[in-house]
Amino acid sequence: MFPDFDARLSRYAYLVSLLPQKIIRDLGLNLELRRRAIASCTPYVSHGQHGALVLSNLDEEVSRKSIVDLTGSETEFERMKNFYNLSRVFAEQVWDSMLEPLLAKDEMAGRFKDNEISREAWRSLVEEPLGNAIERYFRNDLVRGLVFTDAKIGVFTYPHDPSLVQNRCFLYHLIGNKTGEWKVPVGGMGAVSSELEQTARKAGAEILTNVNVHALNVTGKTRSVEFRVDGKLETVDARFLLVNFGRNVLARFTGRLFQPDRTDEGSVFKMNMLLCRLPQLKAKKYLATEAFCGTFRSDEGYEQMNASYDQASGGRLPENTPCEMYCHTLTDESILAPDLHERGFHTMTLFGLDSPWSLFARDNANMRREAEKRFLASINQWLEQPIEDCLAVARDGRRCIESKSPVDIEDALGMYHGNIFQNAPTFPFAARKEQVGTWGVETEFENVFLCGSSALRGGAVSGIPGHNAAMKVLEAINKAPKTER
Ligand SMILES: Cc1cc2nc3c(=O)[nH]c(=O)nc-3n(C[C@H](O)[C@H](O)[C@H](O)COP(=O)(O)OP(=O)(O)OC[C@H]3O[C@@H](n4cnc5c(N)ncnc54)[C@H](O)[C@@H]3O)c2cc1C
Structure with missing residues (x-):
């Protein structure tokens, strides 16, 4: 991203939770997914x-003490354990x-x-808006907000949203590999892609990149893809076609109507930074290396986020923009060249909430600039010196910071309205009768399957839709008469 510096910072996704161990084993992927010592610092x-409220991934005592410091009692800590037990019970039943x-x-x-715990888990996570359970369990506004952010990452929603998109989003953040822990892929997200690439090539796959797809033919006896690569127009015929761009792009290629609803809108502002040093906190008790090692949360109080949702719904950038920030290099320094590491450089990634696509649609460049200012101001309120002063500077004098609005994300990747999941995440079961027993990857076209996030149960770096599309292909082959297999 910053060509003058050898820092392999992933522009978009950076943590892994939803990639099942079974897929890692089946494909023989050699990945190290590393635990972050600190879960979050607020x-x-x-x-x-x-x-600061600091939750540790390693020492429960640190978390307990920090909650007592904030709230004055043990109650909120015990409630947190009981509340997260609901998602653990849910994951246990659903993950496989x-x-x-x-x-x-x-x-x-x-x-x-x-x-009763199982019944409560189902009721609280699937039947009722998540806000009910959060308000039943917790009294402290900061704790409520901390819990609710997992329901908002990427989607535009609020605690009592009747669509329950907040519940679906929350579940995707809490059930991965039955623990819901988000881990750092050592070597960066590129290491995950490289492993997948090598495995695919070993199995005989031919991979073309920088391909410009011109047309899909999905209605004939065989399917075909027309594309331009290295300036040449080529066509490939195939018995099966697996697509991992969204339903929006597939609809465009097939001349069908794409009918999203409001829950499909993306709502994330992403910033990537390269720092030449870490900023110090105003809360002197905490070292920067602790504070930024997990998710550093800002303006994510429960009532603050109700207000920011209302303001963004009304077409305004929120006054206080909720966001979270994370320093990858405190858990995995291997993405930095050794000399940068020795000089104290770090990567920093910010994920902004309540930034729906509609806010940026009319005047993306100006809104992006304004949003960048507000997110930085949000973070700076907790720092001894503005984070801008810590940014590395490129040879041409430019500071190493890059911001992407939902409009930019859609432009770059085709994700509908910048939705990081391609569309609204789904519950991990059939929503309609005709989906029962399907793999959730089927389209209206024969032998055309979704193998990316827009499949049911898609969303995130998970490989789940890819696995399920592969199973669907095998099923179709096994069902075909022997002569056609
Ligand atoms: C900012 C951001 C942060 C995220 N953070 C995380 C995270 O930390 N952890 C996590 O698990 N998930 C994260 N996600 C979500 C995750 O990255 C996505 O859900 C996932 O990568 C989507 O995978 P996919 O295969 O469905 O689509 P993609 O990986 O988007 O692949 C679809 C491909 O289709 C291409 N394409 C689109 N239109 C065309 C066309 N017309 N012709 C040719 N090619 C086309 C696109 O360029 C793209 O390469 C994040 C996403 C974003 C945007």
């Missing part, structure tokens, strides 16, 4: 003093089914009838 001001055909909702619900 700075706050109390009685005029700067403090992600690589199986879709169950009917009733059948899935049947797995949650054994005891």
